[in-house]
Amino acid sequence: MAYSNKVIDHYENPRNVGAFDKDDVGVATGMVGAPACGDVMKLQIKVNEQGIIEDAKFKTYGCGSAIASSSLVTEWVKGKSLAQAEQIKNTDIAQELALPPVKIHCSILAEDAIKAAIADYKQKHGG
Amino acid sequence: MKLPIYLDYAATTPVDPRVAEKMMQYLTMDGEFGNPASRSHRFGWQAEEAVEIARSQIAELVNADPREIVFTSGATESNNLAIKGAADFYHKKGKHLITVKTEHKATLDTMRQLEREGYEVTYLEPHTDGLITIEMLAAAIRPDTTVISVMFVNNEIGVVQDIAAIGELCRSKGIIFHVDAAQAAGKVDIDLQALKVDLMSFSAHKAYGPKGIGALFVRRKPRIRLEAQMHGGGHERGMRSGTLPTHQIVAMGEAFRIAKLEMHDEIKRISALRDKLVNGVKDIEQVFLNGHPTKRVPHITNISFNYVEGESLIMALKDIAVSSGSACTSASLEPSYVLRALGMSDELAHSSIRFSIGRFTTEEQVDHTIKIVHQAIEKLRAMSPLWDMYKDGIDLNTVAWVAH
Numbered sequence: 001m002a003y004s005n006k007v008i009d010h011y012e013n014p015r016n017v018g019a020f021d022k023d024d025v026g027v028a029t030g031m032v033g034a035p036a037c038g039d040v041m042k043l044q045i046k047v048n049e050q051g052i053i054e055d056a057k058f059k060t061y062g063c064g065s066a067i068a069s070s071s072l073v074t075e076w077v078k079g080k081s082l083a084q085a086e087q088i089k090n091t092d093i094a095q096e097l098a099l100p101p102v103k104i105h106c107s108i109l110a111e112d113a114i115k116a117a118i119a120d121y122k123q124k125h126g127g
Numbered sequence: 128m129k130l131p132i133y134l135d136y137a138a139t140t141p142v143d144p145r146v147a148e149k150m151m152q153y154l155t156m157d158g159e160f161g162n163p164a165s166r167s168h169r170f171g172w173q174a175e176e177a178v179e180i181a182r183s184q185i186a187e188l189v190n191a192d193p194r195e196i197v198f199t200s201g202a203t204e205s206n207n208l209a210i211k212g213a214a215d216f217y218h219k220k221g222k223h224l225i226t227v228k229t230e231h232k233a234t235l236d237t238m239r240q241l242e243r244e245g246y247e248v249t250y251l252e253p254h255t256d257g258l259i260t261i262e263m264l265a266a267a268i269r270p271d272t273t274v275i276s277v278m279f280v281n282n283e284i285g286v287v288q289d290i291a292a293i294g295e296l297c298r299s300k301g302i303i304f305h306v307d308a309a310q311a312a313g314k315v316d317i318d319l320q321a322l323k324v325d326l327m328s329f330s331a332h333k334a335y336g337p338k339g340i341g342a343l344f345v346r347r348k349p350r351i352r353l354e355a356q357m358h359g360g361g362h363e364r365g366m367r368s369g370t371l372p373t374h375q376i377v378a379m380g381e382a383f384r385i386a387k388l389e390m391h392d393e394i395k396r397i398s399a400l401r402d403k404l405v406n407g408v409k410d411i412e413q414v415f416l417n418g419h420p421t422k423r424v425p426h427i428t429n430i431s432f433n434y435v436e437g438e439s440l441i442m443a444l445k446d447i448a449v450s451s452g453s454a455c456t457s458a459s460l461e462p463s464y465v466l467r468a469l470g471m472s473d474e475l476a477h478s479s480i481r482f483s484i485g486r487f488t489t490e491e492q493v494d495h496t497i498k499i500v501h502q503a504i505e506k507l508r509a510m511s512p513l514w515d516m517y518k519d520g521i522d523l524n525t526v527a528w529v530a531h
Binding site for chain 1: 434435436437438439442462472473474477509510511512513514515523528529
């Protein structure tokens, strides 16, 4: 399959791979997908007292598009408020990376990962 | 070293230069371009002679009579002709067929078509090592079973079925036995005088011949009859009409002649390379060799790298041409049905790679492959949340995943 240069760049030089201490007060974790489907994304965000996402890290088990999609969203969420981050749409991710139709689910998963991380933050901080 | 390194010989092999040289002599005005069916002039006679020599060369590799070799366009067509042809011809005797879940799609899809036409098919589930047993097969046989089809060497995992024993059982029950030997010719000894096989499919391009040509062995004693699936000028004793492609047939003959001559040395050399490859990666944690450990050909090695996804692994191995146990690289996102039939989990099937070694593989290429595999696994596991969970002692089967 021919991937776009952007996918290949994110795959070969993934941004923000890693993990935060999940017990850290500002850290929230979203894990989505399933091994049986071939994709699992773990996205972590570090939110400061002003409610801004200061930093983000990911780990992904999945195809090149899944890795690229998660790498991209770690870049996109940084500096955004939770409300702004929640606005990131899978179509934006798919468009930015020029994902082929069979890989659209990777961008949906990345959007779900953001939403899951934000939900985790809200739950940790009393909604 | 030239990159990428080709380690996908089970998908297709390059044409041996000796074969290509021979093939070129049967195309142009200066060569033997005639129609082998032309009876009225030299051009036809000489083309026919070349075809008959090739037919003998193919028969010799598998110890058959040249009159038992029918040319087709490849193993897919041979499987279609064998299974549909025999099922059709003997349909009054019964309409039950048996095959195995790990067969090539050319067999499985042919069986599906026959089901639509009113036949019943039993699909045997092999053991986790990829092999079926005589007991399994015996239990599936019914009074109305007419055809059993089992492949010699599995194309994804390389295991070798016990064709001799299956043949004995089929013959004792009067059931026609078809064997898809596309991955076996030139890789294992095949003696059709000894094996009780009635129909056997061959392909040229898996054995350093060109694509687009294959053959079907159709036993004469006892005589096996087939309903033709391709009608026309009555070529190949009416079993497969269509002008014989002399250049391809000559090339297949040459490829099989070379295979007979060199296969034993080649098997030794390829076994040594396979051992090197397996020894080079087996110390990586959570790595599994798929299929029976010894009942296998050395050419095909299928390895699962747990907690690493197959397609991203293939991307990381971009300098090595291998194929994935996961069909993610094709249109569907399903993991390999062959690995699933062995009872393997979807995720492990997704994490599997087939390395297939061949005539032109060098030791240097294998060394480089080992190095690249180590780097790729390290990189992808560092990125894998599943690897972290495994390292933390979390059983992934206990996690409530949200399937998507």
